[in-house]
Amino acid sequence: xxxxIQSEAFTFPGHTDYxxxxxxxxxxxxxxxxxxxxxxxxxxxxxxxxxxxxxxxLITDKINTVYETxxxxxxxxxxxxxxxxxxxxxxxxxxxxxxxxxxxRPTLKKIKEAGKLVYGPYAxxxxxxxxxxxxxxxxxxxxxxxGLIPFKTLSFGQGxxxxxxxxxxxxxxxxxxxxxxxxxxxxxEGSFKEALFTGI
Numbered sequence: 001x002x003x004x005i006q007s008e009a010f011t012f013p014g015h016t017d018y019x020x021x022x023x024x025x026x027x028x029x030x031x032x033x034x035x036x037x038x039x040x041x042x043x044x045x046x047x048x049x050x051x052x053x054x055x056x057x058l059i060t061d062k063i064n065t066v067y068e069t070x071x072x073x074x075x076x077x078x079x080x081x082x083x084x085x086x087x088x089x090x091x092x093x094x095x096x097x098x099x100x101x102x103x104x105r106p107t108l109k110k111i112k113e114a115g116k117l118v119y120g121p122y123a124x125x126x127x128x129x130x131x132x133x134x135x136x137x138x139x140x141x142x143x144x145x146x147g148l149i150p151f152k153t154l155s156f157g158q159g160x161x162x163x164x165x166x167x168x169x170x171x172x173x174x175x176x177x178x179x180x181x182x183x184x185x186x187x188x189e190g191s192f193k194e195a196l197f198t199g200i
Contacts, residue, residue: 159174
C-alpha cells in the first residue's frame with residue numbers, strides 16, 4: 001500500500017522504483033497476459049508533469065527494456081512494439097500539443113532505423129477499441145492511465161504486473177490491496193494466482 005508504507009526513511013512512489021534501486025536495472029512497469037502486454041514510459045507521475053518527463057533518452061530506454069524482456073523473458077525472437085502518442089490524436093499536427101512531432105516521432109524513427117520493429121505514435125483513444133493492439137507483441141503507453149485503463153478493462157483479474165528490466169523476476173497482481181473488502185470473502189484471487197504462475 002503506497003500510502004501506508006511512506007515514512008521519512010522510505011519515500012518511494014511504488015514497488016517498481018524501490019526494486020529498481022535495490023535489485024539494480026532499469027525497471028519498467030509491464031502489465032501482461034498471454035495476449036496483451038502494456039508497458040509505460042512514465043508510471044506514477046501526475047498527468048500535469050507527463051510531457052516534461054518524456055524525452056528521447058526515456059523513450060529509447062523504455063523501448064529497449066521492453067524489447068529485451070520480450071526476447072529474454074517471453075521468448076519472442078523479433079518483437080513488434082506499438083507506441084501510443086502523448087497528446088490526443090497525437091497532437092493533430094501541433095493543434096493539441098507538439099511533443100508527438102518534436103520528441104516522439106523523431107525518436108521512434110531513429111529506433112526503427114536501428115533495426116527494431118517499433119511503430120507509432122498511435123492515437124490512444126481508438127487503438128484498443130479497433131483491436132489494433134492484437135497486431136503487436138507489446139504496447140507502450142505514454143502514461144499510467146493511458147495504458148492501464150484499457151489493460152484492466154480487457155483483462156481485469158487475469159493480468160499480472162511484471163517488472164521488466166530488473167536482475168530478478170518480480171511479479172504481482174494487477175490491482176491494489178483493497179483493504180475495504182478484506183475479510184468479506186469477495187476478493188478475486190485470479191490475478192494473484194496468475195502472478196505466481198507467471199513468476200514461476
